[in-house]
Amino acid sequence: xxxxxxxxxxxxxxxxxxxxxxxxxxxxxxxxxxxxxxxxxxxxxxxxxxxxxxxxxxxxxxxxxxxxxxxxxxxxxxxxxxxxxxxxxxxxxxxxxxxxxxxxxxxxxxxxxxxxxxxxxxxxxxxxxxxxxxxxxxxxxxxxxxxxxxxxxxxxxxxxxxxxxxxxxxxxxxxxxxxxxxxxxxxxxxxxxxxxxxxxxxxxxxxxxxxxxxxxxxxxxxxxxxxxxxxxxxxxxxxxxxxxxxxxxxxxxxxxxxxxxxxxxxxxxxxxxxxxxxxxxxxxxxxxxxxxxxxxxxxxxxxxxxxxxxxxxxxxxxxxxxxxxxxxxxxxxxxxxxxxxxxxxxxxxxxxxxxxxxx
Ligand SMILES: Nc1ncnc2c1ncn2[C@@H]1O[C@H](COP(=O)(O)OP(=O)(O)OP(=O)(O)O)[C@@H](O)[C@H]1O
Numbered sequence: 001x002x003x004x005x006x007x008x009x010x011x012x013x014x015x016x017x018x019x020x021x022x023x024x025x026x027x028x029x030x031x032x033x034x035x036x037x038x039x040x041x042x043x044x045x046x047x048x049x050x051x052x053x054x055x056x057x058x059x060x061x062x063x064x065x066x067x068x069x070x071x072x073x074x075x076x077x078x079x080x081x082x083x084x085x086x087x088x089x090x091x092x093x094x095x096x097x098x099x100x101x102x103x104x105x106x107x108x109x110x111x112x113x114x115x116x117x118x119x120x121x122x123x124x125x126x127x128x129x130x131x132x133x134x135x136x137x138x139x140x141x142x143x144x145x146x147x148x149x150x151x152x153x154x155x156x157x158x159x160x161x162x163x164x165x166x167x168x169x170x171x172x173x174x175x176x177x178x179x180x181x182x183x184x185x186x187x188x189x190x191x192x193x194x195x196x197x198x199x200x201x202x203x204x205x206x207x208x209x210x211x212x213x214x215x216x217x218x219x220x221x222x223x224x225x226x227x228x229x230x231x232x233x234x235x236x237x238x239x240x241x242x243x244x245x246x247x248x249x250x251x252x253x254x255x256x257x258x259x260x261x262x263x264x265x266x267x268x269x270x271x272x273x274x275x276x277x278x279x280x281x282x283x284x285x286x287x288x289x290x291x292x293x294x295x296x297x298x299x300x301x302x303x304x305x306x307x308x309x310x311x312x313x314x315x316x317x318x319x320x321x322x323x324x325x326x327x328x329x330x331x332x333x334x335x336x337x338x339x340x341x342x343x344x345x346x347x348x349x350x351x352x353x354x355x356x357x358x359x
Contacts, residue, residue, distance in 0.1 A: 002062045002153040002186050003028045004049070009058035011044055018044050019055070020210040026203070029184040031177065035197040036207030037233070042190040045207075046156050049188060051075050062153050075154075078147030078185070082159040084139040086131040092118070092142050093127035099150040117145040120179060137168045144176060148183055155180065155187040161196065173200050194234050198222060206230050226267050227358035231278040238284070238324040242277040242353055255353055258320035261295050264351030274356040277347075281327040285346035286314060288337060296347045300324070302339055312337075316345060 004026040011019040018041045026032045034042040047053040049060055051072035059068045067075050078099075079085075086095050096114045105113075118124050121141035131139055140160055147155055160176070161169045177200050180187050191197055197204045198218040205215040206229075214221055214230045225231035228239060242255035242262070253266040257277045264277070293299045300316040303323065312335070314326045324345060328335060337343065 004032075004154055004186055004188075005059075005061040006045075006049070007059045007061070009045065009048055009060070010056045011041075011048065011053060012056045017056075018210050019048070021058070022210075022212055023058075024205065024212065024215065026186060026188070029186055030202045031180055031187045031189065031200060033189045033191060033197045033201040033204045034207055035191055035194060035204050035234070037192055040207040041210040042192075042207055043158055046158055046188060046190050049154065050077055050079060050156050076150070076152055078150060078152035078155045080140070080143045080147050080155070080157040080160045082162045084131070084136075084143045084163075086139060086142055086146075088130065088132050090131075091127065092123065092129050092131060092134070095131060095142055096127075096145045096149055098146060103150065113149050114145075117149040120148075120182070121145045121175065136164050137172060140164065140172060141175065144179065148179065148185065151183075152185060155185045157187065157189045159190055159192070161191070161193075169196070176200065198234070204234075206233060224267070225278065225352065225354065228276050228278070228354045228356065229359055231276075231352070231354060232359070236281055236325060238279045238281065239276045239359075240279070240322060240324070241356070242275040244273065244275060244353075252349065253353060255351075257347070257351075258298050258318055258322070260293060260298050260347075262347045262351050263296065263349050264347070264353060266353040268355060268358075270355030270357060272355075272357060275353045276356050276359075278352040278354055279324070279347060279350075281313065281325040282329070283348060283350050284324065284326045285348050286316070286326045286328065286335075286337065286343050287346075289342035289344050293344050296349065298345045298347075300343055300345055302337060302341045302343055305337065305339055314343075316343060318345070 006022055006024045009019050009022040036042055048055050059066055093114055097110050100110045121144055123141050161172050201218055204218055204221050205212045208229055214226050222235050231237040240257050242257045245254050245256050252263040254263045298318050300318040303315045303317045305314045312328050315323055317323050
């Protein structure tokens with residue numbers, strides 16, 4: 001359990017700067033996720049924390065210790081990789097025992113701890129197996145036990161679920177998170193999967209081109225995206241051009257969206273006056289068209305729909321141009337709407353407005 005501090009981390013390869021000044025404090029025991037598309041610098045930042053990459057500038061602290069110049073094997077970290085990185089010629093038991101043996105721990109302690117951690121990851125009876133005789137999910141459990149058994153100061157995980165099939169990925173989220181909470185290990189988790197990030201983390205840092213664009217608790221990042229980039233990357237969003245029309249007398253911010261007046265919250269000021277309205281599919285209303293659309297409403301036609309029991313997803317082409325996605329749930333999901341129907345979309349007053357340039 002260690003607080004982790006990154007101060008002004010920069011990394012360049014030749015004249016390409018891939019980390020552009022990252023500062024962040026990660027509290028003791030937190031599950032901190034680096035989320036972003038391929039190439040934004042997540043793995044590089046993780047490798048800086050591990051000590052495999054030396055930053056061009058900045059420092060890394062584990063608690064009060066500056067570890068920037070400390071070799072990886074002296075940082076007391078546990079690592080889990082996408083490809084498991086197990087020793088194929090050692091048994092499951094010996095894989096997990098590796099770090100304890102390297103530290104010269106007594107035989108009895110090794111036996112007890114390895115047994116305990118194999119139980120914790122649900123592999124109590126498989127100690128004698130070869131990792132080559134395990135499924136992907138089981139291998140990743142071994143890797144997790146191996147990383148945690150040494151009681152690392154920090155656990156670093158680089159896309160650990162990417163090689164698993166969809167159902168197993170969801171199941172392994174729980175295995176990892178439960179164990180992380182039990183052991184209260186400060187963790188940095190790298191993923192490009194926003195669902196995974198939202199489901200597992202205490203804090204999510206959304207990265208863009210070597211910078212953290214926004215960082216916060218999952219529900220905060222989801223509900224209050226500060227930029228169009230975050231709104232588009234975390235969850236799905238409809239992004240529509242919006243023109244500010246003032247906020248009356250201190251009421252909600254109001255914007256013109258496709259010719260209708262939509263109220264909501266402006267997240268930050270656009271220097272060039274250009275904005276995008278951000279509307280989550282579940283925040284839009286949809287009903288069969290009867291009469292002209294009123295304030296905060298737009299007319300359109302259902303281009304396609306997918307009924308999924310508890311939820312129905314609609315793609316609607318707006319009369320004024322552009323498509324929006326709308327989702328309805330529960331009883332509403334069974335609304336009698338069909339492909340080709342004319343509909344009215346309503347913004348329900350909970351739109352966000354972000355600068356267009358923050359895409
Ligand atoms: N050793 C290296 N030499 C030169 N460029 C590198 C090196 N390592 C990484 N890069 C570059 O740095 C950028 C960030 O890479 P990084 O692997 O950190 O991204 P990422 O967000 O983890 O992406 P992915 O999800 O694809 O792994 C990329 O443009 C990559 O090509």
